Amino acid sequence: MKDRTYPTEIGGLEIISVVDLTIGYDSTNPPNYTPFLPISSGHMIQFRAKSRNDGTSIVLTIRTSGTEPKIKYYVEGSGREEGEVSGLLVRVIEELGQVWMEDEKNGLVNKDQVVT
Incomplete structure (x- = not known):
């Protein structure tokens, strides 16, 4: 297994899978952990997370x-x-x-929060 460190929860949900196309990693595809889809590499990470209680779930994709x-x-x-x-x-x-x-530390601004 590739030695990767990713967050384990967000918004109170448990992260159940990570696909990191930046390095070609898919946590759901052992033993080589390569992504299933033949997608060209890019700066993109996708997290799937699920509630431990009621099955509520999210998919979060972050990319440049x-x-x-x-x-x-x-x-x-x-x-x-x-x-x-x-x-x-x-x-x-x-x-x-x-x-x-x-x-705040990195000077990032959410465009939805910009006051014009």
């Missing part, structure tokens, strides 16, 4: 922009209650910025 100095993210969720999933997605996005990316 090919044309601009940006980090982009895409997050989707599923669960029984729309309101709970919406709240979870807000928590995931906040944790992604504040904890994972350390947005």
Whole structure:
């Protein structure tokens, strides 16, 4: 197994898989851990996370922009209650910025939070 360190949870959910195309790693495909899909390498990581209690889950994809100095993210969720999933997605996005990316320390700005 490749010796990689990735976060183990986000928004109170357990991360159950990681696909890191930057280095060609898929945690769900032992023993060589290469990604299943024949996708060209790029700066992209995808996390799948799931609640230990109710099956609520998310998919979080983080990638760099090919044309601009940006980090982009895409997050989707599923669960029984729309309101709970919406709240979870807000928590995931906040944790992604504040904890994972350390947005303040690194001078990162969420375009949705820019005041013009």
